[in-house]
Amino acid sequence: MLLGDVRRAVRRYRMLDPGDLVVVAVSGGSDSVALLYALRILGREQGLKLHAAHLNHGIRGQEADADEALVRDLAERAGVHLSVERLEGESLLRGAGLEARARRARYEFLHRVATRLGAGKIATGHTRDDQAETVLLRLLRGSGSRGLAGILPLRSDGVVRPLIFASREKVLAFLQTAGLAFREDRTNADLRFLRNRVRHEVLPLLRAIAPRVDERLARLADALRADAGFLDAETDRVLGERGGWQRRVRGEGRELLMDRAFLRMLPEALRRRTILRVLAEMGAPSDRAAAAVAAIEEHLAGDFRDGVRPGGIDLRGGGRIAWESSGLRAGSSRIEVSPFDLPLLLPGETRIPDGSALCLEIVAGSSDAVVFGPKRRNLCTAVFDADAIRGPLRVRSWRAGDRFRPRGFGHRRKVQDLLTEGRIPREVRNGVPLVVMEDEILWVAGIRESEVGAPTQGTARLLILRHVGAESSGTMDDECP
Known part of the structure; x- marks a missing residue:
């Protein structure tokens, strides 16, 4: 049964703890609807608190609006609060890579909702079938063991996949038994997308030869994930310290x-x-x-x-x-990053030289959940009392002699020391963004926030900053979406 698979996944990977606030991604498709209602049942057993989230990409017109309407109805019937956001579809349609841009938009939305609510976990509806498809796709692309480890059941940024042991067949049986409606995205049948060809053409052939191929591919992913974890730890040992090339591998400018x-x-x-x-x-x-x-x-x-x-x-x-x-x-010409100093757009997105961006927004409401909730954010997000921030903000690179008051330390620290402790290579430290208010450093992105402007239980408005899309600064590791 589906619920048995969900309980087994949650237990094996320690996905959820009693009392967790979980943002559930609900597109309106079969997997996400089953996820919402399965977690609703599990939530009663474990004291979970659920909040549904739906992103209308604005790409499929009336079909997307119908998806949204169904999700609203399902969330209301389940007694679960719902956050909905609508995008202008034209922005996603420009250029190649539509799937990747849509995926990124979804995860950015889910993390915004989680940050606002103080949710420590984000649940998505990836199934065993999705895992099999992903392993095959990466095999076709020549991935190594890390890529063939497939979809991570539990990510370091709090994203969990409770359906990862469940087959699509079990999902549909659960929905039928519960009398739950769902929507089919017609783009899932478009064979121009490689994943759809694997789903509709390759996997059926493999199942005819080996009926348990999905299960075996999932087991392969599990085994390679364990191997990759061990090899990563051994690589850290060989290099001495991650990011600091000591003795055997050493940085020279x-x-x-x-x-x-x-x-x-x-x-x-x-x-x-x-x-x-x-x-x-x-x-x-x-x-x-x-x-x-x-x-x-x-x-x-x-x-x-x-x-x-x-x-x-x-x-x-x-x-x-x-x-x-x-x-x-x-x-590499990308190792050394030139110093920079730029004004920050509030609200809005400010691009910095390494290609990443600082995104700022102000949200209304009590900060209790955001500030005091369990694991309320990852290292790529910072939260401040918006009314305590005075004057224009800027983003700049680190300077010799920079000091600030990291939240939770109680005294001033050298930024250089924090970068060293954070294992940021010397060659890329200029790419680490520092958000400043006049001469006061508010945030060393990916490292620490300042005590200045820290939210309290009485905070009415929150200033939320996110460091998005860094590839070369060295600050965004597995902690970021």
Whole structure:
């Protein structure tokens, strides 16, 4: 039964704790409707508090409006409060990558709702079928073990997938038994999208050969996720400290030098992970990482008794990995970030040089849940008392001598010390955004907020800041959506 699968997933991955406030993503499709009502039942058993959230992308016209109407009706029948937001669909339709932009918009919306409410968890309706599709898609794209680990049942930013053990067949049976209506998105049948071709063409063929293929692909993802976790921990150990290239891998301004003998000594799996970490640190494009690792492996397998022949590989964006007698030298134009100082738009979005953005908004209402709720945000979000913030705000890079009063410390700290403790590489520290009010630092993004402007139980309006889409600053790790 579906409820048994949900209870098993929640228990195995420790997704939810009694009393949790959970934002439930409800699109109106079968999976999300089943998720809402399954969690409603589980909530009575475990004392969960639910809040539904629906994003109308504005892409499908009347169909999208009908989805929204159904979700409103379902939430009311379930006795669950609902947040709805509507987008102007034209903004998502511009250019390629519609699916990725729509997905990003959904998660940004869900995190905004969670931040406003002080919810520690966001539940989405990904099923075992979705997991099987994802593993196959990533296999087709040549992903490594991390990619083949598939959809994470529990993410570090609080996103959970309680239906991850449930098949779509069980979802439909649950809805039929409960007499629950749902909507079908006609774009799910559009075979121009690769995922739909895997869903409607590839998986049915595989099920005809191996009826339990979905279950086996899910088990594969679980096993590879465990392996990836172990290898990541071993890579951290090899590098000494994540982001701080000590002894064997050391930063030299805009370059990184890797010791050839040391790399050759490592087991292949650990060596590949170490190289990938270095490539990521220097800002190498992810779609070139596999080719770069293969080229480096081929180089390391060579015979160096007669010396090292000059050579190397070029990476898109101006990066290069060169073979030298002392080792492998990796250089990238993206490592060193120039200082910046920009006015912040309030409300609105301000782009900074590394391509990420600071998003600011003011929301009305009591701050009790946001400030004092469990795990009310991730490190990419900061919350202040809007009425305590005076004058224009700016975003700038770190400067020597910067100090501020981190929330919870009770005294002033050097920003440089916090960046060191946060394992931010020296080469990219200029890319870490600091939000300032005159000479007072309010937030070191991804690290700490200031005591200045901290919300209290009497706060009437909240200023919410989010650091979105950073790829090279080093501040946004797995903590960010």
